[in-house]
Amino acid sequence: xxxxxxxxxxxxxxxxxxxxxxxxxxxxxxxxxxxxxxxxxxxxxxxxxxxxxxxxxxxxxxxxxxxxxxxxxxxxxxxxxxxxxxxxxxxxxxxxxxxxxxxxxxxxxxxxxxxxxxxxxxxxxxxxxxxxxxxxxxxxxxxxxxxxxxxxxxxxxxxxxxxxxxxxxxxxxxxxxxxxxxxxxxxxxxxxxxxxxxxxxxxxxxxxxxxxxxxxxxxxxxxxxxxxxxxxxxxxxxxxxxxxxxxxxxxxxxxxxxxxxxxxxxxxxxxxxxxxxxxxx
Amino acid sequence: xxxxxxxxxxxxxxxxxxxxxxxxxxxxxxxxxxxxxxxxxxxxxxxxxxxxxxxxxxxxxxxxxxxxxxxxxxxxxxxxxxxxxxxxxxxxxxxxxxxxxxxxxxxxxxxxxxxxxxxxxxxxxxxxxxxxxxxxxxxxxxxxxxxxxxxxxxxxxxxxxxxxxxxxxxxxxxxxxxxxxxxxxxxxxxxxxxxxxxxxxxxxxxxx
Numbered sequence: 119x120x121x122x123x124x125x126x127x128x129x130x131x132x133x134x135x136x137x138x139x140x141x142x143x144x145x146x147x148x149x150x151x152x153x154x155x156x157x158x159x160x161x162x163x164x165x166x167x168x169x170x171x172x173x174x175x176x177x178x179x180x181x182x183x184x185x186x187x188x189x190x191x192x193x194x195x196x197x198x199x200x201x202x203x204x205x206x207x208x209x210x211x212x213x214x215x216x217x218x219x220x221x222x223x224x225x226x227x228x229x230x231x232x233x234x235x236x237x238x239x240x241x242x243x244x245x246x247x248x249x250x251x252x253x254x255x256x257x258x259x260x261x262x263x264x265x266x267x268x269x270x271x272x273x274x275x276x277x278x279x280x281x282x283x284x285x286x287x288x289x290x291x292x293x294x295x296x297x298x299x300x301x302x303x304x305x306x307x308x309x310x311x312x313x314x315x316x317x318x319x320x321x322x323x324x325x326x327x328x329x330x331x332x333x334x335x336x337x338x339x340x341x342x343x344x345x346x347x348x349x350x351x352x353x354x355x356x357x358x359x360x361x362x363x364x365x366x367x368x369x370x371x372x373x374x375x376x377x378x379x380x381x382x383x384x385x386x387x388x389x390x391x392x393x394x395x396x397x398x399x
Numbered sequence: 400x401x402x403x404x405x406x407x408x409x410x411x412x413x414x415x416x417x418x419x420x421x422x423x424x425x426x427x428x429x430x431x432x433x434x435x436x437x438x439x440x441x442x443x444x445x446x447x448x449x450x451x452x453x454x455x456x457x458x459x460x461x462x463x464x465x466x467x468x469x470x471x472x473x474x475x476x477x478x479x480x481x482x483x484x485x486x487x488x489x490x491x492x493x494x495x496x497x498x499x500x501x502x503x504x505x506x507x508x509x510x511x512x513x514x515x516x517x518x519x520x521x522x523x524x525x526x527x528x529x530x531x532x533x534x535x536x537x538x539x540x541x542x543x544x545x546x547x548x549x550x551x552x553x554x555x556x557x558x559x560x561x562x563x564x565x566x567x568x569x570x571x572x573x574x575x576x577x578x579x580x581x582x583x584x585x586x587x588x589x590x591x592x593x594x595x596x597x598x599x600x601x602x603x604x605x606x607x
Contacts, residue, residue: 137468145530146530148432262527317556338556
């Protein structure tokens, strides 16, 4: 603790707030995929910068944790750097960029390429936790639809996509059915990452600060991307290879270079580094 | 005045370190809920520094100290309500202790004090707000994950087993009957000495 952080509690939040979030998290784990309201606090970052994920991480993190923070797969983007520095200052925990070393991973919009283990917890930053929001913007009505397990409106949306475009038109935030009961927003991860949520050995926690909701997917829980029998969910291949490591089986970002040239590289920078090191012993 | 002073002097200590030990206990309970039937052990330094009323298991004491505060309502069974425990919990957490189990967010009892009816008297939550269902904490004399109930569902790769002493078949049949009400239901934490095992409402239980 330096002078700037003296007087702040470990992990920034006061203990009473942590207890409130912890009780909500336990209920979220007990009812997989169900959104649980919580008293989201004002954080030293604006809403939209991952305040939900930060509050969940703050309630979970301990002095022995090793924290990794990614934004769109990268450890070095503004959001990730700021959140990592925030927790390093207010907790003093060790941080890492290596997925395999981390015990706690906070993420914005990606799941690491390396399969996560039972010893890890992943926290997602969620802008809009309500998967039905664009179809039913009234919170009270959407809550009733979840209570009745009435997801017909979502099926109509997916059907209309197919009728109009010939395929389901969601490249990211593609809704999933958790444990056969709740339709859940996976946060804006690319559909490419959806299959990784299915029966993942790690505990998955989700926090939406502005919307004041959190939810969870316990380990080894069925997570099915919504689809139809005759239009099964599939990941559209990107048709490129990483310019740095040559990977064709990871999620790639298109990078615009000086002069207008385009380059495709792994979105998961740590995984890309690992691949390159394997190739150059 | 002197009576009050004596009472406070009689109250056992709580968590050795409210911040870091509370976090460690929460992670134990979170793991227990996330991996139903797996026994989670309190870290030795947490259990060692913990104060609790006589007869209470460290796991039960630490869990309540970690999760309760003025926003929660707690029901205590007659055996746990006896003696210094209510004053101890009020002093350390400020929780409200209620007389009716149906009004409680958390209910704590010894295994020999409950029967099948406990599943129906506690708050199950509602379909629209299942998170308002109660959490039941039972102190058992013996807890094993080698045999007993067969558990399946979220948090379980294939099958976990769980054997808790002192809970009879009627108790488990009432728990199994609750599964039809999902997402409503009561979540169970079993505490034995310094170990805790979770049985959230999402777990499908069959008798072994």
